[in-house]
Amino acid sequence: MQAEEMQALRGITAAVIGGDGRELEVLKGLIADGAVVRACGCPPGAEAIMGQPQCSSLAEATAGAHIIVAPVPLITPEGMLYAPEWPQPLHPDAAAFAHVRPGALLIIGTSTPALNALARERGFHIHEYGDDDELMIQRAPTVAEGAVGLAIANTEVSIHDSQATVVGFGRIGFTMTRLLLAMGAHVTVVARNPVQRARAWELGARSLPLEQLGAGVAGAAMVFNTVPALLLTREILSQMQPDVFVLDMAGAPGGTDFAAAQELGVRAMLGRGLGKRAPRTAGQSQWRGIRKIILAHLSSSPEG
Numbered sequence: 001m002q003a004e005e006m007q008a009l010r011g012i013t014a015a016v017i018g019g020d021g022r023e024l025e026v027l028k029g030l031i032a033d034g035a036v037v038r039a040c041g042c043p044p045g046a047e048a049i050m051g052q053p054q055c056s057s058l059a060e061a062t063a064g065a066h067i068i069v070a071p072v073p074l075i076t077p078e079g080m081l082y083a084p085e086w087p088q089p090l091h092p093d094a095a096a097f098a099h100v101r102p103g104a105l106l107i108i109g110t111s112t113p114a115l116n117a118l119a120r121e122r123g124f125h126i127h128e129y130g131d132d133d134e135l136m137i138q139r140a141p142t143v144a145e146g147a148v149g150l151a152i153a154n155t156e157v158s159i160h161d162s163q164a165t166v167v168g169f170g171r172i173g174f175t176m177t178r179l180l181l182a183m184g185a186h187v188t189v190v191a192r193n194p195v196q197r198a199r200a201w202e203l204g205a206r207s208l209p210l211e212q213l214g215a216g217v218a219g220a221a222m223v224f225n226t227v228p229a230l231l232l233t234r235e236i237l238s239q240m241q242p243d244v245f246v247l248d249m250a251g252a253p254g255g256t257d258f259a260a261a262q263e264l265g266v267r268a269m270l271g272r273g274l275g276k277r278a279p280r281t282a283g284q285s286q287w288r289g290i291r292k293i294i295l296a297h298l299s300s301s302p303e304g
Contacts, residue, residue, distance in 0.1 A: 008295060010034035015061040017041050018083040018090055019071040024049060025283025026069055026290060033291070038065070041083035041090045058096035065104055067294055072109035072130055072139075072286070073251075073272050079114070082272070093118075100124050105297045107290055110251060127293050130251070133171065135289030140175035142282040146274030147176060147247055148183070151222050154267060155245045160184035165217050166205075168226035169196035172249060176224055177205050190216040214239045222247070225255045232268075234260035247271050 014030045016023050018041040027049045030037045039046045039054045040061035046054055055061040058081075062068050070092070073082040081090040090096075092115060102123040108115075109130035119126050129135055151159065162185050166177045169191040180187045181204050189200035189207045197207035208216045213231060217223050218239050225232055228250040234257050240246070246261065246268040248254035254270045261268035 007034040009067075009298075012036070012066045012294075012298070013038070013064055014067040014069065015039070015055075015065040016046075016069045017058055017061055017092070017096075018081040018086070019043075020082075020084055021045070021279025022283035022286050023069070023071060025280060026287045029284075029287035029291060030067075030069075035067070041081060041086040043085045058090055058092065059098050062097055062104075063099035064101050066101060067297075068100070068104060068106045068124075069290060070106065070108035075110075075112050075115070079112075094121075097122055097124070103301065105294070107293055125297070127297070129289060129293060132289055132293075135286065136171045137175075138285035138289070139282055140171050141179075142278045142285075143172055143249070143274045144175045144179045145278065147224060147249055147271055148179060150247055150269065150271060150274075151224075151245060154247075154269065155222060156243070157221050159222075162186065162221040163188070163219050165190060165220040165223045166226065167191075167213065167216075167223065167231060167255070168250075169193070169200055170226060173224075173226040174199070176226065176249070178203060180224075181205060188216045188220070217244075220244055224249055226250055227255050229255050230257065232256040232261075234264070237261050237264050237266050237268075240266055243267075245269075249274065 012035045014035040014037050016027050016039045021043055023042050024045050027037055027046055037050055038061045040058050071082045075081060079091055081092050083090050100122055104124040106124060106126045111126050111128050160183055164180050164185040165188045166173050167190045169189050177187055177189055177200060187205040189205045190213050191197050192210045200207040214236055223246045225248045232255055237260055248256045249271045256268050258268055
């Protein structure tokens with residue numbers, strides 16, 4: 001990359017709010033591009049990268065910022081920003097954006113209705129990148145590796161020669177299936193789309209339509225759900241074997257009835273922030289996608 005391209009964000013103030021080790025790579029990228037950077041809710045390593053302390057509040061970080069970058073994981077049902085290493089909850093509410101610059105861009109994995117309403121009220125823009133195909137496909141291998149790591153830690157059987165079920169065959173489901181097959185698992189893919197089921201079969205997996213989800217999970221040692229809809233209901237969970245491990249990889253609140261799972265004695269976990277397994281790799285790919293979004297916004301902005 002040429003020197004002038006590396007300074008594409010000179011004169012831009014950017015705030016990075018929340019996140020894990022992946023956001024540290026975003027901070028590095030912003031600084032390398034010449035932006036003035038603030039942070040709040042990032043891991044402690046942010047201070048060394050910026051050469052200054054993090055802001056004590058979201059309002060302080062976002063005040064006057066042209067660009068605000070938030071994490072991929074969804075805001076929690078309680079309305080808190082994903083910030084696992086920050087000592088107190090961070091609420092992206094009206095106070096957090098009290099002094100945001102009109103026309104600013106908030107880049108976030110998935111927004112909420114409340115945040116969208118706040119953006120309209122305060123005059124800033126939101127770009128959701130949780131459904132960006134290029135960016136999410138680049139993240140998929142790291143997410144799948146994180147899921148495998150949790151499966152290994154929470155089961156007493158090897159993945160090799162085990163029965164594994166993947167529910168959904170989108171960007172993450174495809175990569176998850178391919179990785180499990182490479183590790184020697186016997187994989188069943190349950191998906192609504194017949195073309196996706198054909199692709200799963202072509203990879204070497206057994207494939208079933210969604211109407212046969214119960215049969216698809218019945219003998220599995222581990223089940224990986226990637227569909228953000230309530231599919232693993234009490235009825236489906238009751239058909240699983242007693243020692244199954246269920247990892248819900250869909251965005252919060254996931255596609256699993258966790259209350260029913262607890263009552264039935266099924267080990268079920270919501271896998272948040274799976275991409276942090278390899279934060280440097282995931283963060284660098286994340287930054288490449290975010291950088292494109294920022295440059296496109298600035299080129300179309302009256303101030304750009």
